[in-house]
Amino acid sequence: MRKALSNTLVNLGKKDPRILLLTGDHGYSLFDDFRRECPTQYINTGIAEQNMVGVAAGLARAGFRPIVYGLSAFIPIRVLEQIKLDVAHDNLPVIFIGDGAGFVYSQLGTSHQSTEDIACSRAIPNLSVYSPSDKLELEQCLNIAYQDNSSVYLRVGKADLGDVHQMELVIKPGELVKVKSVDEGRYSFIATGSMVKTAIGVAGKLSNNIEVWSAPFIKPINRLMVEDICHNSEAIVVFEEHSKCGGLGSLISEIAATSSPVKILHIAVDDKFSEKCGSYEYLLKEHGLDLDMAHKNTLKFIEGL
């Protein structure tokens, strides 16, 4: 997934010399190819994220196409006000890439973990929010963000989980992507980012009447598709490596409550910080997001319907 990120950045940079890649001293080897291929389009703004976003806003006003890279704990969380006032307020064409979302930096602790970024960013007018699950979605989300010519937050989570999509397909802006089809679906799982694979895993352990959808676009999302899924399902389970407050689960619930009420289970992060140090898998367990816990909780939910 990181190779796809690097390749897509290089392709965009070579195609459009107005693209400038700004990093707040993060990324390490991720930008080796970009720096080699587009050396004058790479700017390390130093460890000063607030200034970086302001500078990106100025560059966008001057006709450039800045792509701002950081860890999602900092981009968008640390700089939320700069994104709101300096960029999104005027819908300037700046793409924000927030890497390592969720519990990727499990052992580094709270400062580097982000489970509130979708909630915060999706409440900002004009700002689109994308959350790809694998390299195919990432590449297309980034290209769509570039074509949008507006303000976009691209959330990149755990990057080495393998591919969700086994064959080429074209994803359309706002649409959910079906990743597991069944003849007669009774339940639907909707997941985003790293949790799409978990949702597929849970569905595989349960029954064969579960459809699984990936939601690479949190905002704007195709509401009619969500309404249809809710309307045609006996129950919904939403999976995300994000807080239960304000993320994809909240979004699906908001849409369902308005048009197609359905029971919804939310497999996501409770309203609390991580307590312990440990591997990524350990932290997923701590928050009940590992495959076993997700399976147990989903089974309990379905049995209780």
Add this chain to the structure above:
Amino acid sequence: MSFNPKKLRKTVLDMAYIGSTAHIGCAFSIIELLSVLYKSYLNYPGNNPTNKNRDYFLLSKGHGVMAQYACMRELGWLNDDSISNYFSDGSDLKGLSDSRIPGIEVTSGSLGHGLSVGVGLAMGAKIDNTKQKTYVLVGDGEINEGPIWEGAMFAAHNKLNNFMVIVDENGFQAMGRTKDIIALGSIQSKFESFGFDAITVDGHDEVAIDKAITRLWKGDNAKPKALVAKTIKGKGVHFMENDNSWHYTRLNEENYQQAVSLINDSKA
């Protein structure tokens, strides 16, 4: 068009009275600075505030925006109705800068934003090799904000000699004197140590301001520029001068008339 400080202050008073608004003192301290900039430095081809070859002026201390509105009226970018309807329901001009108004480059009021945006504009002009200049006016209270210094380091590192920060050093911030809240020491020395060419000037002396800006631009080096303007909060109406209550106080008919008379009778 006239950028006569008396006329600009009169417009500010009219707006403040009509809109029953605060921040009069914040606007009065920057009148002469804006007058010199709009009269002699800011280049807007075709008098078009959105011309892509314009110079950039960013009022980062958005609390002084009535002074900028007064100048924009002189330029013909705002009509008299927008002045006489200030703060009425459904009107466009707000109490703090809004970048959706042509001529205003940054949405401010939350402080510490404008300098970084200006640095980005200046960097863009450098990359494109244009002659555009960028001016960012910040308050002395505003430079408590961390991003000001992040942006200052970045501007110096990137040798943005097309960039000028102007500090309105009126000695006050919202809750009192800067020296009692966060003492700033020498602002000029601070910017010099961050890699700027800097000059301190009487911020109400138009001739001195003009000379200082010219001198800064003529500096034959690759440094960004800082103009530190010593000003008086509330300048022009003696009962407002250095009285921080005029950060908040609204005008009534009596003190409005009194202030207008004082400005009309003043020399400048």
